Amino acid sequence: MIAGNRKTAKKVILTHYESARTQLGCLHLFDAADCRKKTMRRFGIDVLLWLAYAVPILILWQQKKLPWWLSVAALLLLFAWARTIRTGTSLSHAPVRITSSVMAMLHMAKHGMPDTAYVFVEREFRDMEETRKALKLNKDQRLIVFNCVGAQAPLHHQMKDGIEYVFAACRKQGQYVLDSRLLGSRTISEKQISQVMELV
Numbered sequence: 217m218i219a220g221n222r223k224t225a226k227k228v229i230l231t232h233y234e235s236a237r238t239q240l241g242c243l244h245l246f247d248a249a250d251c252r253k254k255t256m257r258r259f260g261i262d263v264l265l266w267l268a269y270a271v272p273i274l275i276l277w278q279q280k281k282l283p284w285w286l287s288v289a290a291l292l293l294l295f296a297w298a299r300t301i302r303t304g305t306s307l308s309h310a311p312v313r314i315t316s317s318v319m320a321m322l323h324m325a326k327h328g329m330p331d332t333a334y335v336f337v338e339r340e341f342r343d344m345e346e347t348r349k350a351l352k353l354n355k356d357q358r359l360i361v362f363n364c365v366g367a368q369a370p371l372h373h374q375m376k377d378g379i380e381y382v383f384a385a386c387r388k389q390g391q392y393v394l395d396s397r398l399l400g401s402r403t404i405s406e407k408q409i410s411q412v413m414e415l416v
Contacts, residue, residue: 225333231317316366366404
């Protein structure tokens with residue numbers, strides 16, 4: 217989804233809106249391998265927990281030891297749980313990782329940032345150069361990526377490989393990190409959402 221004229225805009229601001237899978241531990245914002253490893257660990261634990269509940273329920277259902285209405289409810293619950301494990305859930309780190317960035321972009325659009333286009337993509341971006349090509353941006357256009365901008369952490373604006381990143385994180389041992397407490401917070405910093413405009 218795109219708001220504004222992408223072809224004539226001097227600035228193109230991008231974020232994703234699909235729920236992200238929950239991961240174990242802290243988030244290293246520029247370490248895709250670490251994120252993937254922690255996400256797969258959490259995924260494995262979720263699958264084991266699902267099996268621990270599913271196997272007894274399926275055995276009881278097969279032996280008809282549960283009332284029909286309880287069997288139906290249990291199977292629907294297992295199906296819904298399996299779906300959230302596969303695709304992620306809106307209850308995962310969405311407020312900090314996704315909602316805050318979308319809110320910041322809507323705030324900027326409302327206040328009429330000139331010569332700016334806003335792009336909402338479905339999934340989190342891996343290769344930003346491919347994203348630039350897919351959006352058909354020229355070299356003169358600034359591509360700015362929002363991530364976790366509403367987290368209760370210092371706000372940063374960094375250039376990497378010709379792409380600008382705006383994000384909130386703590387700097388630890390040369391890396392930008394959000395610990396699990398900040399990542400799982402349901403509170404979004406409205407002050408930082410307003411400050412994002414000054415950075416871009």
